[in-house]
Each structure stands twice: as structure tokens, then as C-alpha cells.
Amino acid sequence: MKGNEAIAEAAIRAGADGYFGYPITPQSEILEYLMEANPYEKTGMVVLQAESEVAAINMVYGGAGCGKKVMTSSSSPGISLKQEGITYIAGAELPCLIVNVVRGGPGLGTIQPAQSDYFQAVKGGGHGDYHLIVLAPSSVQEMADFVGLAFDLAFKYRNPAMILSDGAIGQMMEKVWLGPQQERSKTVPEWATTGKPETRERTDRRSSILNSLQSITRSGKKRFVLRNFSAKTLNTCL
Numbered sequence: 001m002k003g004n005e006a007i008a009e010a011a012i013r014a015g016a017d018g019y020f021g022y023p024i025t026p027q028s029e030i031l032e033y034l035m036e037a038n039p040y041e042k043t044g045m046v047v048l049q050a051e052s053e054v055a056a057i058n059m060v061y062g063g064a065g066c067g068k069k070v071m072t073s074s075s076s077p078g079i080s081l082k083q084e085g086i087t088y089i090a091g092a093e094l095p096c097l098i099v100n101v102v103r104g105g106p107g108l109g110t111i112q113p114a115q116s117d118y119f120q121a122v123k124g125g126g127h128g129d130y131h132l133i134v135l136a137p138s139s140v141q142e143m144a145d146f147v148g149l150a151f152d153l154a155f156k157y158r159n160p161a162m163i164l165s166d167g168a169i170g171q172m173m174e175k176v177w178l179g180p181q182q183e184r185s186k187t188v189p190e191w192a193t194t195g196k197p198e199t200r201e202r203t204d205r206r207s208s209i210l211n212s213l214q215s216i217t218r219s220g221k222k223r224f225v226l227r228n229f230s231a232k233t234l235n236t237c238l
Helices: 003-013 028-037 053-065 076-091 118-123 140-157 167-171 205-215 220-237
Strands: 018-021 046-049 070-074 096-102 133-135 160-166
Touching (some): 018 028, 053 070, 118 160, 133 140, 140 160, 140 167
Parallel strands (some): 133 160
16 A cells, blocks of 8 residues: 555554545545545544645644544645644644655645655744654555554653655555554543533533633623623524
């Protein structure tokens, strides 16, 4: 199988909770393989093509904040578009997996394989003051092996991990040994955002959209008005 396909299958078998991406050569097979495999029916893994690279990385940010095993993939200029989101994830000390199947630059560059993103990856990217965990596979087998390892390291250190590949390995076909299927984790990390527990005094979730406003109002009357406004707003949206 291709290196890109190996990463996709390894992600399913690693018990990933979600993949959010956007097509770009030479990594589009990752998204295509996952969409065709439809792992949601087998493991519950969500696979979603976002409207842009920026949207995809922010979906990863949200999933990581909930303690989920989430990932994205792209190629050089797409990774550049994701940099702000990556810095936010690193700043929030959240784990995730980012796959960069490198192609030549600058700008949109070419669709040919290259190593042009090396310094961007190992120095962190964005505007600095953080580093990624970077794994660089040299074979299709390592493309598969590094998925589980990257998730483990990301959760151990609560930091984004990147598999830094290139177009050659992504498109190369080799025999690959794939590990057994792992179940998605049901453990919720203590640092994860999980919403309001049912044991709290108010369990009406309809007004959760205005929690920040409710927290700064002291008058019971104002609080009532805000709750009603929220309920009306949600009803209008629905």
C-alpha cells in the first residue's frame, strides 16, 4: 500500500477519534482512504473534510481540548495555513497528530517531493516559543508505525506531534505490517473540557451558550433575561 494509505489505516487501527483535513497533493490519499473506509461504522472515528486548512486545524483544536485522539494532514503550503492553529494547540498544551507530506516551495511550490519544511517543523513553526514532537519516517512501514507512537508521545507530553514525511514516501508502495485494531479510549483526561457535570445546581443546557455572560451578572432578573434570550436564540437557529 502507499505511504499515505498506511498512515490512514494505522490511524483507524490506533483508535483515533477523529480526522479533520482538506485535500492537497501529494497527501490527498490520506483523506480519500479514510472517507472510503468510513471508520465511523466500525470504530466510531469521525472523518470530515473541512472547508479549508484553517477550519481543519481548528476542528482539531476543539477535539484535542475535549481529550480526544484527533489528527489532521496536509502538505507544505497547507501546513503553513495551519500554523496559527498549531500555535494555539501548543499554547494550550493539548495533544494531537499533524501529518505533513512535504512538497517543494516556496508559495504553492510544486507537487514534487522535497525537504523544504524541515526547519519549520523542528523549530516549531508559527511565531516561536514552542516546539513540536517530530517523527520523520524513512519507509512506508515507518509511516504506519509512527502513527501510534506519535499519539502516545503527544498525550504523554501534552504537545502536538508531527509526522514529517514527503511526497516520495507518501506515494511509494511497499508491503506493510499493520497492528491489531485498538478500541477508542473511553478514558477522559483530567485536563479535558467536558462541559457541565450533572451534579451542578443548574442542569439546563439550553443556555450554555451564554455561560460567560451569566457568570458576570449578579442580578437574578438579568440572569433570567439572558437565559430566555439564549433559549430563543437556539430555538431560532433550530
